[in-house]
Amino acid sequence: MTDPANSSFTSIDQYLESSLDTVESTENRVLELAQQCGLPEEDAYQLGYAVREAVVNAVVHGNRYSANKKVHLLIRKQGSTLEIVVEDEGQGFDEQKQGDPLAEENLLAQSGRGLMIIRAFVDEVDIVRTEAGGTRVAMRKHLPATDAV
């Protein structure tokens, strides 16, 4: 068995503008890296979707589009896992205070579904408050192993 992620994989550690352009460019970059790592198309779509939601949360709810606040994006391969970390410089949030989006009284809410979809689309998610008070979302997707050729 070989690691499907080839040796050309380059980790990413960047601070990005709090803008919708960042949302689009990050999703596209993750899709490219997912393909590079051998993720099947549907898994890549789900990972790209989850990362998009995390970056939207960071830009819109965390940094509130502030030109003075950045989105920290970290993408790295750890063994057979692709990890994407999205961190904002906002005020943080308490997930426990979020209403259950699947509760009958919340089904018609206009927002509040992003984290639920992230959890459905990646293998592991950690959401923690940063030392500076913002929010860090770490998402991990397991890479498929392939037979050596």
Next chain:
Amino acid sequence: MSVKLTMRQVGDVTVIDAAGRITLGEGSSAFRDSIKDLVSKGSRKMLLNLAEVSYIDSSGIGELVSGFTTVSNAGGSLKLLNLTKRIQDLLQITKLYTIFEVFDDEAAALATFQ
């Protein structure tokens, strides 16, 4: 590509053919504005054809729900047609299948408005 919405009238039902992506920003606001405009002009029966919609993010899902509520509050109904597998999955995850009437045949969908 943002979302492109094309309206056509079939009897008293407004069929909205959507194409592209319904995502945070231009795509979701275009959808919201179109629904409100239709309601203000008296439309109460709407069928949203999503066959050519390649992507909906959670903001876009929120706009679908908002559109549903807007039309329902006006005494009408908004139903969905031709969902892709990915959009079907999203409605399952979010439990919105319990809210929306969903069809894969336009004639059958139109018949339910009568």
